[in-house]
Amino acid sequence: MKVEERINKIIEEDGSAYFILLDPEENIIDIAEQVYSYVDAFLVGGSIGISNLDEKVKELRKFKKPIILFPGNVDGLTRYADAVLYMSLMNSLNPYWIVTAPTLGALKILEYKLEPIPTAYLCIEPAKKTSVGFVGDIKEIPRDKPKIAALYCLSAKFFGMRWAYLEAGSGAEKPVSDEMIKLCKKLSGINLIVGGGIKKPEIAYNKVLAGADVIVTGNILEKDTNLAEKFYDSIKKAGREKWK
Numbered sequence: 406m407k408v409e410e411r412i413n414k415i416i417e418e419d420g421s422a423y424f425i426l427l428d429p430e431e432n433i434i435d436i437a438e439q440v441y442s443y444v445d446a447f448l449v450g451g452s453i454g455i456s457n458l459d460e461k462v463k464e465l466r467k468f469k470k471p472i473i474l475f476p477g478n479v480d481g482l483t484r485y486a487d488a489v490l491y492m493s494l495m496n497s498l499n500p501y502w503i504v505t506a507p508t509l510g511a512l513k514i515l516e517y518k519l520e521p522i523p524t525a526y527l528c529i530e531p532a533k534k535t536s537v538g539f540v541g542d543i544k545e546i547p548r549d550k551p552k553i554a555a556l557y558c559l560s561a562k563f564f565g566m567r568w569a570y571l572e573a574g575s576g577a578e579k580p581v582s583d584e585m586i587k588l589c590k591k592l593s594g595i596n597l598i599v600g601g602g603i604k605k606p607e608i609a610y611n612k613v614l615a616g617a618d619v620i621v622t623g624n625i626l627e628k629d630t631n632l633a634e635k636f637y638d639s640i641k642k643a644g645r646e647k648w649k
């Protein structure tokens with residue numbers, strides 16, 4: 406079964422999914438070892454620098470979880486992953502991040518037989534203060550303007566993208582607001598991945614109730630891998646309650 410199909414099935418059955426972001430600059434195998442029972446898929450990527458990606462992702466396969474690349478640039482691709490978020494950073498000021506980077510990666514994705522998952526990557530305040538905002542030349546969507554984000558989601562849907570990633574930035578002070586998630590979902594109905602600055606399981610819980618289909622955490626688990634189980638439980642609990 407394709408990765409996107411598998412994730413959609415999880416969302417259908419559980420009401421939500423949980424991805425853990427592994428930064429190839431960290432010791433991802435040690436982290437994965439401790440958290441793999443509590444994830445639906447691994448996201449692998451970083452915005453500043455990639456080394457030994459092939460080797461690390463190859464080893465990650467032993468955990469038998471879907472491996473989805475979350476490339477910060479064309480060097481974020483490896484044949485050892487299963488799928489790739491085929492992203493356009495729609496609210497960048499630089500066409501490189503909107504369309505050139507994904508275009509330059511397209512042939513490699515085909516050759517490596519990676520499954521492309523068409524994704525609108527949207528950077529929301531305070532992302533400008535984080536690595537992705539700096540690297541991605543963003544025109545930041547204000548945190549208190551949910552309608553702007555929702556319009557981007559609708560536009561993404563009209564372009565044929567099936568996913569939108571609402572990103573507050575890795576390590577962000579504040580995550581994307583529940584109001585913004587709600588409106589994005591209501592207006593577009595597109596699958597929503599939400600990440601950046603989600604530091605507590607209760608916060609993840611509320612994001613799922615607001616309409617997030619997938620929650621991503623990264624930094625916080627680098628500090629305390631024990632949190633993975635708590636995040637997983639909260640995300641799944643909210644997923645079940647969402648249907649009621």
Ligand SMILES: CC(C)=CCC/C(C)=C/CC/C(C)=C/CC/C(C)=C/COP(=O)(O)OP(=O)(O)O
Nearest residue numbers: 450451452477492494506507510536537541575
């Ligand atoms: C599809 C292909 C081949 C490329 C797409 C390339 C695009 C559009 C990238 C968007 C811009 C960008 C720099 C995204 C980075 C996303 C990412 C992997 C963030 C992970 O977090 P870090 O920014 O590394 O966090 P830390 O600073 O905490 O390490």
Ligand SMILES: O=P(O)(O)OC[C@@H](O)CO
Nearest residue numbers: 576600601602622623624
């Ligand atoms: O590291 P954190 O803040 O959890 O963010 C994860 C991810 O959304 C970044 O792209």
Ligand SMILES: [Mg+2]
Nearest residue numbers: 428451452575
């Ligand atoms: Mg990183």
